[in-house]
Amino acid sequence: MNREDRLEKFQGVHIAPSILSADFARLGSAIAEVMEAGAKVIHFDVMDGQFVPPITIGPLVAAGIADQVHDAGGVLDVHLMIEQPDRQFEEFAKAGADSITFHAEATPHVHRALGAIRELGCLAGVALNPGTPVEAISELRGSADLILAMTVNPGWGGQAFIEESPGKVSRLKPLADGALIEVDGGIGTGTAGRMTSAGASLLVAGSAIFGSPDPAAAYSEILQAARAG
């Protein structure tokens, strides 16, 4: 897939199940379950024990699931919560990432890093922590495909949604210059509608889907709530 095909796959309102909350002993079937329910964007959380305390998964696991996601018509949305993210872009692109999002707080070279991701043919995303002002992206002028507004502090699934987030996304929207707005953390049926109303179209949900006894049903309910917003 080239960048244009990838961009098309991300259009519209999407709920992106975060596999961070899935059972890793049966990762393939957990992914199949949500994709059969209609999910097209699979969110992949990479943590390095430095930018955030936990260590999670890397390119090896991304490569292990990429074919399954692509064969089912989906895309792999990689969220890097790591220091020196630019050192890893190529490995994730090779592993099959469709979008690569790094944190603005993790590099002084946000503009250059976005360009490096696009050169690899992937969608380029930049993430902002809850405490980072929206103005951090105001000079990017079309160089980002995705802006990820964290709606919890990064590092763990299952945290409480930060209530100021819809207001922040509303302020972010006019600065995004056409980039898609993604939100991540504490998204479920109670918060999804508020985020789409504020201007987000890609909503990550981890524990609300994989922590549910019926992940497929949970996915559908969150999508419905997001569309109703």
Ligand code: DX5
């Ligand atoms: C947290 C990760 C999230 C996480 C969200 O730092 O970036 O993607 O999986 O989990 P929930 O939806 O449970 O808040």
Ligand code: ZN
């Ligand atoms: Zn994430």
